[in-house]
Amino acid sequence: MAAEGRGQSDIIIQELEILKPQIIELQCNLTDIPSKPSNITGFWRKDGKDIENTQQTIYRHNEQYILKSIFNIQANDLGNYSCIFNYLEKEAQATFVLKVPEIKEKQDRPIVSYIGDTVVLKCVIQPTPNTWEWYKSNGTEKEIINATAEPWHYEIFLDKNVTKLTLLNLTEEDSGKYTCSAVFNITSSESQLDLKVLSFLEPLKPFLAIAAEVVILVTLILLYERHNQKHKSLIETTDNGLYEHTSMQEENTMEDEETTTRQRKVELQLK
The missing domain is CATH 2.60.40.10 (Immunoglobulins)
Known part of the structure; x- marks a missing residue:
């Protein structure tokens, strides 16, 4: 399997479905490097970690640089294999994704x-x-x-x-x-x-909850109205009692004044 690059650091991804254990050769070709050095360095990474003993010097051949290696792929060897080219203090890479086929139509919701x-x-x-x-x-x-x-x-x-x-x-x-x-x-x-x-009953729970809230709200309103009504009646009763008491006091005061006036008149006549 081969991947090609053109002297840039962009990642080129190629997915490969692996159905059985096998020996596989991965190859990357790099072209169009400025100044065309005679050789560069290349090596492999798996899942972001350098693979030991894969670094090698790559010589220019027909205007391109070729890095290839053979891997024995078992179940634990599946993953992302990246070929890395180092040149002129730059790095370019291409990635092979080795995986089993994926199941289609996956459910995202319950x-x-x-x-x-x-x-x-x-x-x-x-x-x-x-x-x-x-x-x-x-x-x-x-x-x-x-x-x-x-x-x-x-x-x-x-x-x-x-x-x-x-x-x-x-x-x-x-x-x-x-x-x-x-x-x-x-x-x-x-x-x-x-x-x-x-x-x-599960789908009805939101409606039952809303209904319960409505019942509680109506009950609170009725209790509030009833409390206000009782408070109003109590005030009216108190006001009426106070009015009657004041009237009686005024009547008694008037009677006392009349009696005093009469007594004064009697006293004047006697003199």
């Missing part, structure tokens, strides 16, 4: 279903894997799903590059993360699906 319903989880990949496996996450661990042992609850459909997991008679315990695994000779490619199983 799949929502309800208690007692049936739900189907699906995964698709190209090319066709050796086989498929399904797992359910239990905390930090994954448990393989055996549909044969629980046919009343699980059904697994396999058709070359497609697999489907059907869950029957859902319960809240079925909520969680499910992993479909496409098994290749070198390693497996996985995708995770998140399932949420809700009760039928």
Whole structure:
């Protein structure tokens, strides 16, 4: 496999799908270097770390510089391989991404279903894997799903590059993360699906919460109005009592004044 560069530091990425362990040759060609030095230095990096014993002197040949190496690729060897060219205090590189095929149509959002319903989880990949496996996450661990042992609850459909997991008679315990695994000779490619199983009352909870808030608000308003009404009645009662008491005092005062006046008149007559 080869990648070409033109004397610049931009990263050129080439993706390679690896299905089985193999020996692979990676090659990079660098051209158009100013001043055309007779030789430059080149080496390889994997996932950002220099690979030991890969540095070599590269001589110009037909106006280009070629760096190539052979790698034995096993499962742990998958990753990003970058060829690095050092020249005139500059650095140029190209990157090969060695990986297994990726599962298509990955779910970014949870799949929502309800208690007692049936739900189907699906995964698709190209090319066709050796086989498929399904797992359910239990905390930090994954448990393989055996549909044969629980046919009343699980059904697994396999058709070359497609697999489907059907869950029957859902319960809240079925909520969680499910992993479909496409098994290749070198390693497996996985995708995770998140399932949420809700009760039928779950969608009503926001409306019930709003209704409860409305009831509380109306109750508070009624209590406030009732309190104001009682307070108003108490003030009116107090005002009426005060008026009656004042009137009686005024009447008594007038009577006393009349009596005093009469007494004075009598005294005047006697004199």
